[in-house]
Amino acid sequence: MTEPARSPRILSVSWGSMTVDGLPPGKDFMLFPGGGREWDWSTTGTRHDPGIQPADVEELLAHGATTVVLSRGMDLRLKVDPRTLKLLEARAVPMHVVETKEAVRLYNALADAAHPVGGLFHSTC
Numbered sequence: 001m002t003e004p005a006r007s008p009r010i011l012s013v014s015w016g017s018m019t020v021d022g023l024p025p026g027k028d029f030m031l032f033p034g035g036g037r038e039w040d041w042s043t044t045g046t047r048h049d050p051g052i053q054p055a056d057v058e059e060l061l062a063h064g065a066t067t068v069v070l071s072r073g074m075d076l077r078l079k080v081d082p083r084t085l086k087l088l089e090a091r092a093v094p095m096h097v098v099e100t101k102e103a104v105r106l107y108n109a110l111a112d113a114a115h116p117v118g119g120l121f122h123s124t125c
Helices: 054-062 082-090 100-112
Strands: 010-014 017-020 028-032 035-038 067-071 095-098 117-122
Touching: 010 100, 017 028, 028 054, 054 067, 054 082, 054 117, 067 100, 082 095, 095 100, 100 117
Parallel strands: 067 095, 067 117
Antiparallel strands: 010 017, 028 035, 028 117
């Protein structure tokens, strides 16, 4: 029996910079069981307002995330589109919507416990 894919650990976060195990350094990340990538907001129309889009979260779920951590930025300026929250609620997916450093702490705790967690991380405002 194969072991399920683990979510990569975030090694460091500071204003405008993140380091994730196994990935090149970047600013914003989309992480999920088995990997991740830099999070390009323009692909789904994410902006600070209305915030994180349902399509961003759909990708996390497609990669096997059963819990989702959404970072609102260091200064909590990034919002979460209400449709995104409704999508997660409708699918009964546990979610955490918090400031970036707290999001990293929660995400890493779940990843360390081999929980299939996905997250969206914004390292600035």
